[in-house]
Amino acid sequence: MPYTKVWIHLIWSTKNRQKIITEDLRKNLLEHIKENCCIKGIHLDSINCLSDHIHVLISLHPDQNISKVVQLIKGESSYWINKTQKIRIKFEWQSEYMAVSVSESNIEKVRRYIFNQHEHHREKSYVEEYNELLEKSGFKEIIQDYLE
Secondary structure: OOOOOOOEEEEEEEEHHHOOOOOOHHHHHHHHHHHHHHOOEEEEEEEEEEOOEEEEEEEEEEOOOOOHHHHHHHHHHHHHHHOOOOOOOOOEEEOOEEEEEEEEEHHHHHHHHOOOOOHOOOOOOHHHHHHHHHHHOOOHHHHHHHHH
């Protein structure tokens, strides 16, 4: 039996960063994603969202990969919202996402960060947060090299 611990912090937004996740939808969405992850064998540790984006902390099983887990969470949750929740427009997540590995020593810090999203975003917009995380994770350099 393999012993693995691979922690991943996932972040993605609604399509076009639309602020369409109401407080009622937020509560239902988070509960639904938790239940769905349990059914699908995805170890979801922490989750929180605001009106235009979501943060998820997962631990991957040896037979899982990041893109498949993200696809399962995003695809199923948007389908569920459109089928069961009464919202004005079609709900979609953006196609891109950020996935960053988290060391065991930083798990508590990431949990607090995810849990305190409402406080955190009193000072920073999602775009500012996303750009800061891209830079801290070394993605800004990769993106700039790719664009040149």
